[in-house]
Amino acid sequence: MKNNQISISIIVPVYNVESYLEKCFNSVLSQKFTKWEMIVVNDCSPDNSQNIIDEYALKDSRIISIINEQNKGLGGARNIGLKYCKGQYIMFLDSDDFISDNSVLEQLYSQGLAYDLDVLDSRYNMLENDSVKAILPNKFKMLNEKSYTGKEYLDLVSIMPIVAWNKLYKRTFIEKHNITFKERKYEDICFTLECLFKANKIQNTEVIFYNYIVRPGSIMTSKPNKSSIEDAWSLCKDLESLYLNLNRNSQIEKSFFYSFVSISKLLSGYDNEEHKSEIISKLKRIHRKYRLQILSANKLGVKQKILLYLSPQLMSFVLNKVK
Known part of the structure; x- marks a missing residue:
């Protein structure tokens, strides 16, 4: 696919999640919208993940496999992915999560393009044991009738998900401001806040496209060290x-x-x-x-x-x- 035909770059960091990969990848491959690339960054995963990545990359040329020489964590893997992006918009998808029905990429891209948005924000599903535990955040004031500056948006939204993956970002906006992830745990909080604050045009959407899976052994559930x-x-x-x-x-x-x-x-x-x-x-x-x-x-x-x-x-x- 030529660079000018890529509408959305989807960055997927991978580490020790082989049992989740197929569902994650299939949720992208099932989309009716076809002008995407999926940049899969293997962050030195010790399991069978790379074999699964290779199988999918052979089937679909839109899947780009990158192998880190050393483990950099989620933030570092996403930063590597950002260097390879060619799409007009960027989405971050964790490899143990998945996106919803087969029309969401088209809906998100259409809204981003129609309003020339720097950031498109949304609610998301939290799943536990294959069922929806909650739709977060519980209070999310819908403001998608018009665009706001990032400063206005931060003031207007009472409760906001400070995570990177339930949003769509304009690639040139991220590049202009040189916004990157911290290479440590809790890597996306400062990235997200900086993106939101510096955005010239931001909206939120009623489309709930992201499914976040709560799983044992994840960063969010592990014992502090x-x-x-x-x-x-x-x-x-x-x-x-x-x-x-x-x-x-x-x-x-x-x-x-x-x-x-x-x-x-x-x-x-x-x-x-x-x-x-x-x-x-x-x-x-x-x-x-x-x-x-x-x-x-x-x-x-x-x-x-x-x-x-x-x-x-x-x-x-x-x-x-x-x-």
């Missing part, structure tokens, strides 16, 4: 930089302050006491630095402000009790 705690702290510092450099945007502010709570939650299940004490000390210092700003945060409710002002650990405890 030293690496994941350090990555969470790095995320907190990266969010602080975004908050300070992007006009202290209220949605980024909320994400930054909530990172205090996320670290506290991880620490509650962490058993390396020496390292735990070190991170708690860092968390206390950054909490003291921004404690007063918490009380004026626009995107936090009164109860959230009070709990977080008093202690991130207290807020984490209360949130767990509510669940």
